[in-house]
Amino acid sequence: MTKRVLIVDDEPPVIEVLKDFFRQFRHAHSYETESAKDGAEALIVLLQGKFDLILLDMHMPRMGGLELLKQVRGLGVKVPVIMITANADTKAAAEALSGGVFAYIPKPFDIRHLDHLVALAVSSGS
Numbered sequence: 238m239t240k241r242v243l244i245v246d247d248e249p250p251v252i253e254v255l256k257d258f259f260r261q262f263r264h265a266h267s268y269e270t271e272s273a274k275d276g277a278e279a280l281i282v283l284l285q286g287k288f289d290l291i292l293l294d295m296h297m298p299r300m301g302g303l304e305l306l307k308q309v310r311g312l313g314v315k316v317p318v319i320m321i322t323a324n325a326d327t328k329a330a331a332e333a334l335s336g337g338v339f340a341y342i343p344k345p346f347d348i349r350h351l352d353h354l355v356a357l358a359v360s361s362g363s
Contacts, residue, residue, distance in 0.1 A: 240266045240289040240359050245279040247297040255292060258348055264356045276300025280308055288316050290358050295322035306336045317358035
């Protein structure tokens with residue numbers, strides 16, 4: 238079964254690395270990825286289709302990850318969200334977790350850890 242993943246990050250190299258990771262993951266699913274460069278663009282993409290997982294950067298121009306998370310939850314979208322950020326601020330992590338993210342991981346991240354979290358997130362969202 239194919240799972241749809243939205244990758245939201247303002248750094249194109251990060252998006253490409255994550256897309257490569259999803260091509261390599263060996264779960265019970267294959268992955269189809271789409272991307273957005275900020276929260277505002279991601280909101281448009283989310284309104285156009287259903288996703289099984291969102292990987293979300295916290296700090297982006299126009300609309301950051303926490304604001305997008307609030308908007309997504311306000312729309313009633315229950316998709317699991319993994320927040321990936323260079324910000325190691327524990328207050329921000331607590332805010333993200335209380336806002337309903339599935340997991341919060343700092344950059345640079347370990348691909349094995351991300352692989353494990355993705356498998357858990359898509360199985361919890363099924």
